[in-house]
Amino acid sequence: MLKSFDDNQAQRALQLARETLAIEADAIRALHERIGDDDGVARAVAVLFSCTGRVVVSGIGKSGHIGRKIAATLASTGTPAMFVHPAEAAHGDLGMVTAQDAFIAISNSGESSELMEILPVVKRMGTPLIAMTGRPGSRLAQLADVHLDISVAKEACPLNLAPTASTTVTLAMGDALAVALLDARGFKEDDFARSHPGGALGRRLLTHVRDVMRSGDAVPSVTPDVPLARALVEVSHKGMGMTAVVDQDRRPIGVFTDGDLRRLVERVQDFSTLTIRDVMHENPRRVRPEQLAVDAVAIMEEFRINQMLVVDADDRLVGALHIHDLTRAKVI
Structure with a gap:
C-alpha cells in the first residue's frame, strides 16, 4: 500500500x-x-x-x-x-x-x-x-x-x-x-565513434553506404527501351518504389519512381506506347559505396528524395538505398 x-x-x-x-x-x-x-x-x-x-x-x-x-x-x-x-x-x-x-x-x-x-x-x-x-x-x-x-x-x-x-x-x-x-x-569525433560503435554517433560516423545498401537482384533496374508497363512490374517486385534505368554497361542514365507514376497518371491516358526512356528522370542522384551513410542522408534531405542509386568508381550500378534502409540502420 x-x-x-x-x-x-x-x-x-x-x-x-x-x-x-x-x-x-x-x-x-x-x-x-x-x-x-x-x-x-x-x-x-x-x-x-x-x-x-x-x-x-x-x-x-x-x-x-x-x-x-x-x-x-x-x-x-x-x-x-x-x-x-x-x-x-x-x-x-x-x-x-x-x-x-x-x-x-x-x-x-x-x-x-x-x-x-x-x-x-x-x-x-x-x-x-x-x-x-x-x-x-x-x-x-x-x-x-x-x-x-x-x-x-x-x-x-x-x-x-x-x-x-x-x-x-x-x-x-x-x-x-x-x-x-x-x-x-x-x-576527434572519429575516435569517439570507434569507442562507441553501438551509439548514435558511432553509427553515424562508422556506417558506410555499402553497409546498408541493397545489392544484387534486390536492386531494381531496367534498360531504356523497356515498355513502361514492364518497368512498373520491376518497381513493384523490388519494393523500393523506383527503378534505375541503365545502359548496356550498367551505368545509370535515369530513374523512375512511384511519385513519377502518380504525376504521369494525371496527364497521360494511354501508357501502352511509352517506354521507360520517355518518362524517366535523367542524371539521377547517386552515391558511392565507400561514402558515409550520413552523406546519403544529407543528399536525400537536400533534394527531398527517398531513394538513391549506388555506383562504383566506373559509375556502374552496384546498389540502391531507400530512406527506410537508413532508418532501420539507425543512421537517422
Missing part, C-alpha cells in the same frame, strides 16, 4: 531538491576557483598523458562508484583506463597494476583503510599516484605524487553525512581530467 504524500510534503521535497542543487552548484564553483590557484590539475594531466600503460582508478564505497564512472569516461575518450576495487586488489588484483600505469586513488577522508593498505605497494612499484581527497593533510594526500583537492563546504544531505556534494565534485574533477586529456591527445 502506497503512503499518502500531502501538499506540505510535496513543497518540502521541492525545497530540498532546490537546496541540493544549489549546494552542489556552489561546490562546483568552489572547485573551479581552486583549480585557478593550483597547478595540481595540470600536473595530474601531465602524469596521465605521459603514462604508457593504463590509468588505474580505485576507491571504496561511494568513491568507488564515482571511480568506476571516471575510469569509464577516460577509457571512452582516448585514455586506456580501468577500475580496481581496493579490497580485491589486496587479494590478487593488484597484479594488474604495473610501473607503466598511473594510479588514481579516491577517498574523501583520505584515510580509507582499504586504499591505504595497497598504496605502499603501488608506490614501491614506481607507479605514479594521483590522489583525490577532501583533506589535503590526510595520509593519502601526503603519500601522493599529485593531490587534487575535492573538499566541499558541506554535503547536500540535511544531516551533512551522506556523500552528495563531495561525490558531485569528485565526478566533475574526473570529467575535467578526461576532457583535458582528450584535447591533449587530439581525440
Whole structure:
C-alpha cells in the first residue's frame, strides 16, 4: 500500500531538491576557483598523458562508484583506463597494476583503510599516484605524487553525512581530467565513434553506404527501351518504389519512381506506347559505396528524395538505398 504524500510534503521535497542543487552548484564553483590557484590539475594531466600503460582508478564505497564512472569516461575518450576495487586488489588484483600505469586513488577522508593498505605497494612499484581527497593533510594526500583537492563546504544531505556534494565534485574533477586529456591527445569525433560503435554517433560516423545498401537482384533496374508497363512490374517486385534505368554497361542514365507514376497518371491516358526512356528522370542522384551513410542522408534531405542509386568508381550500378534502409540502420 502506497503512503499518502500531502501538499506540505510535496513543497518540502521541492525545497530540498532546490537546496541540493544549489549546494552542489556552489561546490562546483568552489572547485573551479581552486583549480585557478593550483597547478595540481595540470600536473595530474601531465602524469596521465605521459603514462604508457593504463590509468588505474580505485576507491571504496561511494568513491568507488564515482571511480568506476571516471575510469569509464577516460577509457571512452582516448585514455586506456580501468577500475580496481581496493579490497580485491589486496587479494590478487593488484597484479594488474604495473610501473607503466598511473594510479588514481579516491577517498574523501583520505584515510580509507582499504586504499591505504595497497598504496605502499603501488608506490614501491614506481607507479605514479594521483590522489583525490577532501583533506589535503590526510595520509593519502601526503603519500601522493599529485593531490587534487575535492573538499566541499558541506554535503547536500540535511544531516551533512551522506556523500552528495563531495561525490558531485569528485565526478566533475574526473570529467575535467578526461576532457583535458582528450584535447591533449587530439581525440576527434572519429575516435569517439570507434569507442562507441553501438551509439548514435558511432553509427553515424562508422556506417558506410555499402553497409546498408541493397545489392544484387534486390536492386531494381531496367534498360531504356523497356515498355513502361514492364518497368512498373520491376518497381513493384523490388519494393523500393523506383527503378534505375541503365545502359548496356550498367551505368545509370535515369530513374523512375512511384511519385513519377502518380504525376504521369494525371496527364497521360494511354501508357501502352511509352517506354521507360520517355518518362524517366535523367542524371539521377547517386552515391558511392565507400561514402558515409550520413552523406546519403544529407543528399536525400537536400533534394527531398527517398531513394538513391549506388555506383562504383566506373559509375556502374552496384546498389540502391531507400530512406527506410537508413532508418532501420539507425543512421537517422
